[in-house]
Amino acid sequence: MSGWKPYVDRIEEFGASWAALVGKKEPQSVWYMTEGPEAARAETNDNLVKLAKDYSDFDTLRANGITLVPGIRYMVTKADDEFVHGRKGDQTVIALDFGDGIMVATHGSKVQTGNLVKDMSALADFLKETAHQR
Numbered sequence: 001m002s003g004w005k006p007y008v009d010r011i012e013e014f015g016a017s018w019a020a021l022v023g024k025k026e027p028q029s030v031w032y033m034t035e036g037p038e039a040a041r042a043e044t045n046d047n048l049v050k051l052a053k054d055y056s057d058f059d060t061l062r063a064n065g066i067t068l069v070p071g072i073r074y075m076v077t078k079a080d081d082e083f084v085h086g087r088k089g090d091q092t093v094i095a096l097d098f099g100d101g102i103m104v105a106t107h108g109s110k111v112q113t114g115n116l117v118k119d120m121s122a123l124a125d126f127l128k129e130t131a132h133q134r
Contacts, residue, residue, distance in 0.1 A: 004032035007103070007123065014119040015112075016105035018068075020048055023101045028052040031101065040069045048104065051095060055084070055102055066093055068106070083117055098124035099131055 004021045011019035012034065020033035028049045033041075047067050054060050058079035066074040066086045074086030074093045084095040090109040094117055095102050103124060107116055 007127070008032050008034060010123060011103060011105050011120060014105075014123075015116050016107050017111075019103065019105040021101055021103050022048045022052045024052050024055060024097070025100065043070050044068055051104065052102055055095065055097065058084075066095070068093065068104070083121075085113065085117075094120065096120050096124050098127040100127075 008019045008021060018034045021031040023029050023031055030045050030048050033044065033048065047069075051066060051068075054064075061079045061084060062076045065076055066084070068074075072088055072091075074088045074091070076084060076086045078085040081097075083097075084093075086093040091106060092108075092111075092113055093104065093106050094113065095104045096117070103120055105116065105120060107113070
């Protein structure tokens with residue numbers, strides 16, 4: 001079991017339907033992600049690594065959108081130092097920087113994006129503060 005699993009579980013407790021933590025530093029890698037269809041895991045992993053590489057390039061994110069699983073591309077509606085937000089129908093993706101990595105979460109229409117961002121931001125602050133302890 002990954003040491004990152006409890007943090008991903010916590011993001012899901014905040015209301016996310018799917019979540020992952022991805023390292024930002026070379027070489028980028030997925031530290032932990034929620035279970036999903038086995039056939040899509042390798043491509044989702046590659047897409048998360050690409051998101052980590054492109055994370056600070058807001059123009060690229062806005063132009064290309066965010067693809068996590070095959071066939072679902074989120075249009076980026078906000079990309080700045082605070083967080084990245086994308087939408088596809090009633091589905092939302094959020095990505096937040098926490099220093100060593102980014103946390104990524106998706107949710108449906110029953111979850112308020114602002115509340116999820118607030119909770120994820122608090123977790124990101126905690127991870128930044130405790131980085132030296134991990």
